[in-house]
Amino acid sequence: MASFMAEQRFKEIGICKVLGASVFALWQLLSKDFAVLVSVSISIASPAAYYFMHHWLRNYQYHTDVAWWIFIVTAIGAMLITLITVSFQAVKAAQANPIKSLRSE
Secondary structure, eight states: OHHHHHTTTTTHHHHHTOOOOOOOHHHHHHHHHHHHHHHHHHEEEEHHHHHHHHHHHHHHHSSOOOHHHHHHHHHHHHHHHHHHHHHHHHHHHTTTTTTHHHHTT
């Protein structure tokens, strides 16, 4: 999905690069959408996962609780994987020659 988004926004990236945008600014432009989507999905999935895991684990003879730090570690891991994947595609698109994307206009 990250490569598809970078390909769809190829002309926008080329225009930003011609106007002087840095690689970091282009990375922010591309990764902001994914970071918001992952944050929303984590905020929806974490309470639901806690609720279902809590009710599932209390049915066992030896009870245990779900620790809160597991959700924090999982959220950080999901965000890191997302940003690394988007970073690879964003840097690849930012280092491309902007003339190739603007030549057809």
